[in-house]
Amino acid sequence: DMINDTSVAQASASIALASDAASEAVFEHDVVRNLICRQARYPDIATPQDWYMALAYTVRDRMLARWAESVKNYALHHVKVACYLSAEFLIGPQLGCNLLNLGLEEEAREAMDSLGQDLDALLAIEEEPGLGNGGLGRLAACYLDSLASLEIPAIGYGIRYEFGIFDQDIVDGWQVERTDKWLKMGTPWEIIRPDIHYYVSFGGYTRMWNDEQGRLRVEWVPGRQVKGVAYDVPVQGYRVNTCNVLRLWKSEAVESFDFDDFNAGDYYEAVEEKVVSETLSKVLYPNDEPESGKRLRLAQQYFFVSCALQDMLRLMEVSHTPVERFADRFAAQLNDTHPSIAVAELMRLLIDERLLSWEDAWSITQRTFAYTNHTLLPEALETWSLPLMQSMLPRLVEIIFEINQRFLDEVRRALPGDEGSVARMSLIDEQGDKKVRMAHLATVGSHKVNGVAALHSDLLKQTILRDFAAMFPSRFLNVTNGVTPRRFIMQSNPGLARLLDDTLGEKWRTDLTRLDALADHADDATLQEAWRAVRRENKAKLAARIGNITGIAVPPEMMFDIQVKRIHEYKRQHLNALHIISLYQRLRRDPTLDVAPRCFIFGGKAAPGYDMAKLMIRLISGIAEVVNQDPATRDRLKVVFYPDFNVKNGHIIYPAADLSEQISTAGKEASGTGNMKFMMNGALTIGTLDGANVEIREQAGADNFFLFGMTAQQVAALQQSGYRPGHYLEANEALREALDEIAQGRFSRGDKAMFRPLLDNLLNADPFLVLADFADYAACQQRVSEAWRDEKRWARMSIINTARSGAFSSDRAIKEYCENIWQTRAVKIDLAAP
């Protein structure tokens, strides 16, 4: 009723708006109130963790009022909602970005100050939810930030892993994994919704029957069921009232398990089933490429996707919208193939449970889904063994078969007699053990398919999805990745943000392309001096942190040359390492050698089962151990392996980089997003023509980018013609010496066997052409050294890199998704003043 409605709106607005400049006292009061009412502590005995929680709840309250208002508006206006389906959301620490987006940072700082607490210290104790591996998961988080900031109705759907990506320790130079404990102290950022839950079936069999209307129906009689419960994380837009939601599913055992119906056998087996149910959302698979055949991984994928789709159908129901209009109300993006079983699951829900015809269901499905591919690496393309899938998801396999049959009929009509194309495009790989090709399922079930950088999208059409691109050319497009400037400039580099405000005004904060105007001032001596001052401070901060963590003293005047990302052969950390060794050798030989003093910083996790990547970490540690204590090079060369690279550590690392290493073998890195974070913060890039590097160089200008290496075409041609790493070894003495020094045990405390696998691999196979690109890389690094000597030139190049980074805002990317794929529009959320 009216009176009630008004009072609710007023209450909500007053909670949300309690953060006006005039209400610092209210904020402070709310913190103390939360300290008592949520932590049951008075200020005099509260721990820093208590204060953190009290502050976080105070911030959260203001978001929840906005969230309630956003939800009400979406429902009221029957708007289309973008649903981002992703097995990973690497959202990073929450308090700082929520304060920033709400515009509450100063207020919070002052309030905590008068309570005798230091805001920065409280920010530092937050454990980040590591619900992702790397680029793909972090991209999903940047996109949620942009969606909310652009006021687009959106829901992120994923998994609430109890254990996220492991924490990394370095012990004796080796990576040691420790389980992540992000939930140990509880998290203030989630709202549990026990009322929002769904049942997900596994195993069993299907049977056909005729219903009362004489329709032939299929029933899936599952072997067991799992319950998915919604855990909601609010996603606050920047300086707008929009607050969207990230809905993560936690698996639980169903309350009442009927042994007879489910043939569970006996009591103990049933108990075991319960344990298995709760295992589903227990842990994130720590690989940045799929681990084949892992039953639990497939179960996780189906689990969260089924919960998400059931949730979307429920939202249709509560807003009294007929299911036929599903695709008008939802756009669902498949973040890689991990959620691609959604294509078959939506068909199942529409046909078996909502009784739609195949044709109607298929039309809805194709109009709803779109698929983003994130990799061309053949070993990373997800397939599932058909027998495994049949035993776990029998009904879904039937539907996949039907999709395939109808699709291949279409192929045969288009390409009569071309059974080669039929076999290549089939959703089932029939060679050897039969497998379901998830990328094919995603492509066939979507109306749009995109790659994540221009080069990658082109290669996608030329290689793994070539037949599909030929048959459905208008289905394919590119959306180059982007990153959020809120977290990666404003939050993590406040000094730069202030300088940008002073130079350009504040409009760049909501329209990053405005940074462009900075280029006009690139030679301005005053700006250059201020620019250098900001960078010096950022570097001093990182140097201090490195000192604390590793004990290595790094002078902030050195060039900070940084490579942080997952450790992988295709990313070629070992190319960087070989160059450092050869530089070290040159410096020892000629102590007067005129090269820029440099600190090489590495960070990144290796998949626990990826021995070669772990050996690469050991090599870098070994080089650091030798180089850092050699008096001959002490002031000129430092090497650091920064342990446990994650979002939080990224905040201090990106703003301190002079040089960003983006040196993957051309054609292998789909986009990269770290490259963009570095660029925004004023680092220059040394890189190959790979992924988004190509566009970064276009934007920055060739003069402001250090390019080296083979092109993707040259890489393909060389590999085709029979690559011989030995050939490059013979031609390059520095390279021979570097490899030889490793072989002699120089970086393994005399152990000549330790790096044998790495050396053998480079000498005999070198699948990522490290040796072929070495000479050009070393020459390019020489140019970097020379450029560094000219302070003014370097400052100019740095300023121009930031100036041209506007194109790499995730706001730009999200606008492209909205316009070209989702057809979703912004909805303004107003808060009635109390």
Ligand code: AZC
């Ligand atoms: C990554 C790609 O390797 C990277 O190039 C890209 O920038 C990023 O996705 C976002 O598009 N892929 C992954 O991280 N993949 C997984 C499974 O983690």
